[in-house]
Amino acid sequence: MDNMPLLKVDSVSAGYGDSEILHGVSMEVREGEIVSIIGPNGAGKSTLMKTIFGLLHPRQGTIHLRDKDISHHSPYQIVGLGMCYVPQVANVFTELTVEENLEMGAFLLKNANMDERKERVYELFPRLKERRRQRAGKMSGGERQMVAMGSALMLDPTLVLMDEPSAGLSPKMVELIFERIEHINKSGGPAILIVEQNAQLSLQMAHRGYVLAAGENRFEGTGQDLLNDPEVGRLYLGG
Ligand SMILES: Nc1ncnc2c1ncn2[C@@H]1O[C@H](COP(=O)(O)OP(=O)(O)O)[C@@H](O)[C@H]1O
Ligand SMILES: [Mg+2]
Numbered sequence: 001m002d003n004m005p006l007l008k009v010d011s012v013s014a015g016y017g018d019s020e021i022l023h024g025v026s027m028e029v030r031e032g033e034i035v036s037i038i039g040p041n042g043a044g045k046s047t048l049m050k051t052i053f054g055l056l057h058p059r060q061g062t063i064h065l066r067d068k069d070i071s072h073h074s075p076y077q078i079v080g081l082g083m084c085y086v087p088q089v090a091n092v093f094t095e096l097t098v099e100e101n102l103e104m105g106a107f108l109l110k111n112a113n114m115d116e117r118k119e120r121v122y123e124l125f126p127r128l129k130e131r132r133r134q135r136a137g138k139m140s141g142g143e144r145q146m147v148a149m150g151s152a153l154m155l156d157p158t159l160v161l162m163d164e165p166s167a168g169l170s171p172k173m174v175e176l177i178f179e180r181i182e183h184i185n186k187s188g189g190p191a192i193l194i195v196e197q198n199a200q201l202s203l204q205m206a207h208r209g210y211v212l213a214a215g216e217n218r219f220e221g222t223g224q225d226l227l228n229d230p231e232v233g234r235l236y237l238g239g
Pocket of ligand 1: 016021039043044045046047
């Protein structure tokens with residue numbers, strides 16, 4: 001039991017309509033890990049995240065959260081089991097304020113101590129506290145990413161899926177976001193499964209990583225192994 005991964009994706013095929021995008025992808029996330037998925041555009045990284053979160057369902061293979069088969073669960077059921085998803089785009093309610101966005105993050109919880117949870121998010125992202133009455137749509141890309149991450153953390157999840165949190169951000173903001181992700185994970189927080197274009201940085205931060213290409217597993221290993229692998233470097237790290 002103790003050796004059971006938190007998340008196990010086993011030989012999953014999935015896609016849209018007639019087109020199959022993932023062809024038997026396998027991967028796992030263990031308790032407390034940061035796991036990074038890298039790979040070229042169109043590899044199926046976002047499709048994999050959507051399939052794990054129940055927005056798509058596997059045609060073959062299974063997805064387990066601990067010992068529970070969630071392959072055919074809805075996102076709503078999956079959130080209830082402690083998994084959150086920060087999508088690549090449209091990940092905040094632009095018409096709501098920062099504070100309202102955070103409250104939406106925890107709306108599923110009946111007896112949540114909202115104030116305490118919000119304070120925890122504000123500690124992580126003091127900038128959100130300063131701007132808590134501002135509409136999210138009026139904020140910069142980096143600040144919106146903080147709102148999206150903060151909303152996910154309101155649920156006190158055991159696993160957070162993040163799809164390209166650094167996309168479109170300035171180098172300085174990318175650094176801040178990555179530093180915060182590491183901090184969240186290190187301070188006894190959730191395991192994190194992160195998809196990134198910024199392969200170097202995300203592998204540096206990750207305990208383990210996977211390279212996905214054309215909907216298939218290509219490489220896997222510790223973040224450091226993948227960074228040191230000459231073939232991974234040449235093909236996927238621009239080395
Ligand atoms: N909603 C969709 N309907 C049909 N095809 C899609 C949809 N979303 C993505 N695809 C296709 O799936 C493939 C993988 O896309 P995606 O998972 O977004 O890749 P990545 O995130 O690795 O860039 C692409 O060929 C893309 O065109
Ligand atoms: Mg994507």
